[in-house]
Amino acid sequence: MDAKRQEAAEVVERLRQAGYQAYFVGGCVRDLVMGRDPKDYDVATDATPDDVLRLFPQALAVGAQFGVVLVPGAAGNCEVATFRSDGRYLDGRHPAEVRYARTAQEDVRRRDFTINGLLYDPREGRVLDYVGGCADLEARRLRTIGDPVERFREDHLRMLRAVRFAARFEFQLDPAAAAAIRELAPRIREVSAERVRDEILKILTEGHARRGFELLDDTQLLAEVLPEVKALQGVRQPPEFHPEGDVWTHTLLMLERLRNPTPTLALGVLLHDVGKPPTFSVRERIRFDGHAEVGAKMAEEICRRWRLSTRDTGRVVELVRHHMRFKDFPSMRRSTQLRFLRREGFEEHLELHRLDCLASHGDLSTYELVRRMLEETPSEVIKPAPLLRGDDLIALGYKPGPAFKTILQAVEDAQLEGKIQTREQALELVAAQFSALR
Numbered sequence: 001m002d003a004k005r006q007e008a009a010e011v012v013e014r015l016r017q018a019g020y021q022a023y024f025v026g027g028c029v030r031d032l033v034m035g036r037d038p039k040d041y042d043v044a045t046d047a048t049p050d051d052v053l054r055l056f057p058q059a060l061a062v063g064a065q066f067g068v069v070l071v072p073g074a075a076g077n078c079e080v081a082t083f084r085s086d087g088r089y090l091d092g093r094h095p096a097e098v099r100y101a102r103t104a105q106e107d108v109r110r111r112d113f114t115i116n117g118l119l120y121d122p123r124e125g126r127v128l129d130y131v132g133g134c135a136d137l138e139a140r141r142l143r144t145i146g147d148p149v150e151r152f153r154e155d156h157l158r159m160l161r162a163v164r165f166a167a168r169f170e171f172q173l174d175p176a177a178a179a180a181i182r183e184l185a186p187r188i189r190e191v192s193a194e195r196v197r198d199e200i201l202k203i204l205t206e207g208h209a210r211r212g213f214e215l216l217d218d219t220q221l222l223a224e225v226l227p228e229v230k231a232l233q234g235v236r237q238p239p240e241f242h243p244e245g246d247v248w249t250h251t252l253l254m255l256e257r258l259r260n261p262t263p264t265l266a267l268g269v270l271l272h273d274v275g276k277p278p279t280f281s282v283r284e285r286i287r288f289d290g291h292a293e294v295g296a297k298m299a300e301e302i303c304r305r306w307r308l309s310t311r312d313t314g315r316v317v318e319l320v321r322h323h324m325r326f327k328d329f330p331s332m333r334r335s336t337q338l339r340f341l342r343r344e345g346f347e348e349h350l351e352l353h354r355l356d357c358l359a360s361h362g363d364l365s366t367y368e369l370v371r372r373m374l375e376e377t378p379s380e381v382i383k384p385a386p387l388l389r390g391d392d393l394i395a396l397g398y399k400p401g402p403a404f405k406t407i408l409q410a411v412e413d414a415q416l417e418g419k420i421q422t423r424e425q426a427l428e429l430v431a432a433q434f435s436a437l438r
Helices: 003-018 029-033 047-055 103-106 132-137 149-153 158-168 173-192 194-207 211-216 245-257 263-271 293-305 310-322 325-331 335-340 346-358 365-376 390-395 403-418 423-437
Strands: 022-025 042-045 060-063 068-073 076-084 084-086 096-102 118-121 127-129 278-283 286-287
Touching: 003 022, 003 042, 003 047, 003 068, 003 076, 022 029, 022 103, 029 118, 029 132, 047 068, 047 076, 068 365, 084 103, 084 211, 149 158, 149 173, 158 173, 158 194, 194 211, 194 263, 194 346, 211 245, 245 263, 245 346, 263 293, 263 310, 293 310, 293 325, 310 346, 325 335, 325 365, 335 365, 335 403, 346 365, 390 403, 403 423
Parallel strands: 042 076
Antiparallel strands: 022 042, 022 118, 060 068, 068 076, 084 096, 118 127, 278 286
């Protein structure tokens, strides 16, 4: 038994010894039944938050208004929630009132999906199932507890969670649940941007991104949360470069190949071609002139809308903006190549390029060229210490201004291309090429 499970079992045992009911509940039980290792353990009990805090003085009443207390342990926190029966939901996210319940059966019936409504008794080693969750796990089916329309009206975010769980576990979404989501899809706009973002990022990074986005489209959620991605559908591409089909198909094929991506890489893949629909034209062939720059601006708007961090927004925008530069890499000057290689997060740029190729023409020759260059070029060659700085130019009699950038870049170009190696050579280059600027 791992340390987290042992500590959670000790929390249950202490509650039991004090005369309360207590069980593991929710996702940890689902994972145990599926033979997976839970990341965290949650406990449900008839003890009130005050009771729990009395038994565990070190506990934190982080969600006491909803009956939730965190009990810290050496292996992590254990969330202890009092049995409850939620009242009406007025904002599509939180219950207007929380009523404590007396039994575990009442508590699980107010939860979202049957597979998350299981209880586990660690003392007796048995699962308690009051909602048919075990049968649904066996059938690989995602079903709500009770009427799906009512469950999704209570908490609109559950619609995205349904898609995420169905994709993550490769389950079939119950037809009644799917129909309810289609009916209520516009209400997802009432959920905060941050919560929508978090669910989308989980869909992208939990291992079945293509399936997740196909389900988002099938349930009509895609048009509500990402109309820019919905617009990729039916946008033709030149068959000589994209035999796979339209931009949507191309993007799905890339999503299918994602393996343990960072959130920024996953978003970069998803959004790398969002600039194609507004730049589509047909002249001698289908063209998307400037789509990378247009897409970068659109990606920035999406990230801002979702309140993504400034750092992550910048990374996603750069992935979209530069994804077409690889086609010119073999013909670039060496100095330009090296500057490209040293971009922050370049491994993500390279992986996006690899996926882009695999999902279209399949030619990985440029990818292999770049990969070899990265492996064979020492970091001090890719980003060498500068031979000259601005202070050196001032000492030579140059006035600070726009010319400094031109001069210093020319020196670094020569250094990157192996034409000069020393400060003296750099000074000679400046004297030969830029003396007129003094």
